[in-house]
Structures are given as C-alpha cells and as structure tokens.
Amino acid sequence: MTDKVIALVTGANKGLGKEVARQLGKRGMRVYVGSRDQMRGEATVAELVADDLDAHLLPLDVTSDESVTAAADILAEHEGYLDVLVNNAGILAARPAFEIDAADMSRTYETNVFGVVRMIHTMLPLLRRSQQPRIVNIASTTASLTLASDPTTMFGREDTIVAYASSKAAVTMLTVQYGNAFRRSADHAHFKINTATPGYIATDLNNFSGNRTVEEGATIVVDLATLPDDGPSGGYFNDAGVVPW
Numbered sequence: 001m002t003d004k005v006i007a008l009v010t011g012a013n014k015g016l017g018k019e020v021a022r023q024l025g026k027r028g029m030r031v032y033v034g035s036r037d038q039m040r041g042e043a044t045v046a047e048l049v050a051d052d053l054d055a056h057l058l059p060l061d062v063t064s065d066e067s068v069t070a071a072a073d074i075l076a077e078h079e080g081y082l083d084v085l086v087n088n089a090g091i092l093a094a095r096p097a098f099e100i101d102a103a104d105m106s107r108t109y110e111t112n113v114f115g116v117v118r119m120i121h122t123m124l125p126l127l128r129r130s131q132q133p134r135i136v137n138i139a140s141t142t143a144s145l146t147l148a149s150d151p152t153t154m155f156g157r158e159d160t161i162v163a164y165a166s167s168k169a170a171v172t173m174l175t176v177q178y179g180n181a182f183r184r185s186a187d188h189a190h191f192k193i194n195t196a197t198p199g200y201i202a203t204d205l206n207n208f209s210g211n212r213t214v215e216e217g218a219t220i221v222v223d224l225a226t227l228p229d230d231g232p233s234g235g236y237f238n239d240a241g242v243v244p245w
C-alpha cells in the first residue's frame with residue numbers, strides 16, 4: 001500500500017473524464033483512467049504520462065459486473081484502497097419524447113444509473129480503506145426538476161432528452177440517498193458524495209456544440225473530489241454553487 005491519493009475516473013479516455021483525470025493528476029494523485037476501449041485508454045494514459053502525471057489504464061465497462069469486479073480486483077492488488085471515485089461515464093441518446101421506448105430508457109439507465117450503483121457497490125470495500133473517501137457523480141443541469149419544469153429555460157424547451165435527463169435526475173437522488181446512508185453510519189460518516197454538473201461543455205456527447213471547455217467543466221468535479229472534512233455531502237453543484245433540484 002502506498003501513501004498516495006488514489007483516484008479512479010470512469011469513462012476517462014476522452015472528454016470531461018480525461019480532463020478530470022488530468023487535473024487530479026496535477027494535484028499529485030495517482031489516477032486510474034477507466035476505459036472500456038483498450039486503445040483509446042492507452043492513448044490517454046500515454047498523453048497524461050507524457051505530462052509527468054502518475055496515470056494508469058484500468059479496463060472498465062460500467063455496464064458489466066464482470067468488468068467492474070475485475071477493475072476492483074486490480075485496484076485491490078496494486079493499491080489496497082481507493083480515495084476518489086468519479087462516476088463520469090455517461091451516454092446521451094437524443095430522441096423526440098414521443099418516440100422514446102422502454103428499450104431506449106433501459107440502455108441509458110444501464111450506463112448512467114445502474115453503472116453508478118455498480119461502481120459504488122463494488123468499490124465500497126476499497127473506499128472504506130481510505131482516510132478521506134470522496135465520490136463525485138456526474139449528472140447534468142438537465143437533471144434539475146426546477147429548471148426542466150420552467151418553460152422559459154432551455155431545459156424546459158428541450159424535447160429529446162427524456163431518457164438522459166431522467167437518468168441524471170436519478171443520479172442526483174442516488175447521491176442524496178447514499179449521502180444519507182453514509183451520514184447515518186458511524187463507519188461511513190467521513191465519506192463525502194456529491195453530484196457535479198459541468199455545464200454545457202464541448203465534447204463528443206453533443207458533437208462539440210457545448211459553449212464551455214472541458215477545463216471549465218472539470219473545475220467543480222475536482223473541487224468536490226478534493227473536499228475538506230467539513231465540506232458538503234449529498235449536494236448538487238456546478239461551478240457557480242448549488243444547483244436547484
């Protein structure tokens with residue numbers, strides 16, 4: 001076991017996850033780059049290592065029990081604990097509301113919701129061995145019920161995000177529920193779990209239409225991943241502060 005802060009970012013081979021991995025690495029953490037694609041993951045790790053960061057590839061498909069268990073086994077063998085878990089892997093399959101069917105919902109929830117639960121459940125034994133466990137779940141501002149129910153906002157006018165926005169709202173509720181459970185348990189009271197939304201960032205997810213950079217989007221994620229002991233838990237934040245539920 002080392003004294004290093006050990007972080008794992010899911011879906012870190014590109015986009016927001018890659019930038020979060022880079023920023024955590026710059027803070028001196030050993031970063032595991034979760035990637036379901038070996039070659040894309042290797043390319044990202046090579047890029048981070050070239051920047052003198054302590055980055056390692058961790059093959060990881062959040063929809064697979066087998067893959068997530070294998071990733072936990074690798075971390076257990078090499079590190080023995082995990083300090084920071086960033087549940088970043090996510091998909092968006094845009095489709096008009098009246099065309100959405102249960103299969104679309106299932107595909108989206110398998111990654112965006114069940115993937116988060118699979119990760120937390122499987123990584124919990126490693127997180128329990130950390131002095132300062134921090135979990136950051138990446139949701140989206142589309143998950144805000146307040147904004148989505150206001151037709152004057154862009155979130156209230158969007159017609160193609162039934163599956164995505166509802167999956168991300170499930171993530172904010174998961175965060176609250178886990179936060180409550182950690183708080184109630186003496187053995188877990190030192191855990192911090194929060195939801196981050198990066199804002200509309202330019203990535204593959206939106207064909208690079210976002211008006212913010214991944215560097216800007218990663219800021220709140222890194223802040224929540226490095227919270228002090230008196231920091232919040234169970235909350236929903238962007239880089240401007242608290243996001244309305």
Ligand SMILES: NC(=O)c1ccc[n+]([C@@H]2O[C@H](COP(=O)([O-])OP(=O)(O)OC[C@H]3O[C@@H](n4cnc5c(N)ncnc54)[C@H](OP(=O)(O)O)[C@@H]3O)[C@@H](O)[C@H]2O)c1
Pocket residue numbers: 010011012013014015016017034035036037040060061062063087088089090091111138139140141197198199200201202203204205206210
């Ligand atoms: N872009 C935005 O404006 C925006 C706004 C709010 C929230 N977010 C959230 O930010 C997170 C990152 O998205 P992004 O914008 O950076 O999109 P992105 O560039 O498409 O990156 C998504 C990442 O998730 C990975 N991934 C997808 N399914 C996976 C699975 N089953 N197992 C492991 N990894 C998987 C992808 O891997 P592959 O390369 O193998 O596909 C990729 O590395 C997502 O949760 C997204 O919902 C994005």
